[in-house]
Amino acid sequence: MGIIDKRLTECGITLPPAAAPVGNYVAYTVSGQYVHISGQLPLENGAMAVKGILGDSLDVEAGYRAARICALNLIAQLKEACGGDLDRVERVLKLGGFVSATADFHDAPKCVNGASDLMVEVFGEAGKHARFAVGVASLPAGAAVEVDGLFEISASV
Template identity: 55%
Template sequence: MSIEARLTELGIVLPEAAAPVASYVPVVVAGGFAHVSGQLPFVDGKLATGRLGEDVSLEEGMEAARACGLMILAQLKAALIPLDRVDRIVKLGAFVNSTPDFTDQPKVANGASDLMYDVFGEQGRHARAAVGVPCLPLGAAVEVDAIVALAGE
């Protein structure tokens, strides 16, 4: 089954790829890998902002991380990389805007990790970092970046 068919089966419609908010490119392909810049969470077209442990629930944080994962896929497509070329999701880096006493960053990051497994199956299993940070660009609740191995490179 193609990845596009899998997305349809899961009822997933990818968002429009967001434009960079500073001086960088969303995706760089080098040495058989696509390096996807950190993506912010757009839920229903609106940036999900706030801090976990303060004004964002664990469930909202997981939804925000999933939205970051969807944006990673959208950025790959926008870079003209067919999703069927994804050989493996190698690594995700999840940055969680959280209070000092919030310690469920790994659970928040599961929003993106579970999406990758749902879409790509075993090729979606990856290494990962989940880090709490005191703030993120534009007040985002979560930011996720990715390293993706490409077939045929």
């Protein structure tokens, strides 16, 4: 068990299985030492855990929870991209957060903090990253939040 897997266990975090893409795209691409992970939704046990619109049926706390779930799904994809070895992760470079929101909801960044906070919790200093967080009119399957990511990894051993 690697350092990051031990940290996940210590934090009481169990990664879900990496979700399969639902369209004509791949879950992630690896190019050199970079992993680009497609947008992840707040899926738990194959079902949408947080559906709705921030500023309407959902509050910031629900958005934060949704983003955290998205981040768990990002890490699950990242683990697969790293051949099961999360210790290969050198740095979380960037997260992109999309928040389904009303036109007058201005707290998308507070929601996406759920993903950012998890990355720092899991990867420590290497989890600090650049980011964007924007409100959008709708997301796939009624999801409240979608998060994608760019990661730097070391070469496989």
